[in-house]
Amino acid sequence: MRVAVITIAAGRERHLARQRASLGSFCAPGRYVVVAMGDGATACCRQACGPEADVIAVDVGLQGLPLAHARNAGALHAIARGAELLVFLDVDCLPGPRLLERYQTAAASAPTSLLCGPVACLPPPGREGYRDEDLEELARPHPARPVPAEDALVHTRDHELFGTLSFAVTAETWRAVGGFCEDYVGYGGEDTDFGQLAARAGVDLCWVGGAWAYHQFHPTQDPPVHHLDDILRNAATFHRRWGWWPMIGWLKAFTELGLTDGLEPAEQWRLGQAGRSPTPP
Secondary structure, three states, X not given: OOEEXXXXXXXXXXXXXXXXXXXXXXXXXXXXXXXXXXXXXHHHXXXXXXXOOEEEEEOOEOOEOOHHHHHHHHHHHHHHOOOOEEEEEOOOEEEOOOHHHHHHHHHHHOOOOEEEOOEEEOXXXXXXXXXXXXXXXXXXXXOOOOOOXXXXXXXXXXXXXXXXXXXXXXXXXXXXXXXOOOOOOOOOOHHHHHHHHHHHOOOOEEEEOOOOEEEOOOOOOOOOHHHHHHHHHHHHHHHHHHOEOOOHHHHHHXXXXXXXXXXOHHHHXXXXXXXXXXXXX
């Protein structure tokens, strides 16, 4: 099965270079597609990941990084060059030694599933950075995601658990889902929307034991106030499309901080009360 690893990047050159090194050490794919977002990002990405990667560029508009559009562009590029399995890996994530092997095995037995590997979070790196042989010992599993047994495939219809840190899909299933909705710009919402598109297409989620990815440390905010405008805009887009609110924990926190006061009263109440329809249309 011809495999392409797809990464989207903007301003995380050190993380990208470290990801490229781990791919070379553990599980070099047939094709490595890096989608550079914004002016100047292409040259930085080429320098970070070397001449063997396919670096393509997408423009950035005024509203923020086009995460959905960038992933779609990477997928189209990979499929046009013969990729049969698309492995999406966040720029902050390092592949575990069996990531591609396990995704390929899962795709062979569950070709119409949306494949998700477990993700573990790394502490801040030491002076010499992360060493591949230390990743498993250092990392702690993501608290909000399943951790199946190492060689297990666990099928589920709980599409709200889908995330974009690490996942894989066959080219055929990608076409069936239709890619990411490009109405989302900036941070948040496009991943939950993609999960719902998969559910609507009859594509189940399959958690792939052993397909570990290790999330490199970077500072974060909780709630992510620096992404406030993106999250509010994308949450409203999601609500219009599906009839319920995503990212509800962040929306509640923003409401408690008084940051949603500009919304219409009815919408603000729904955010504060976590109102949602029990079955999305």
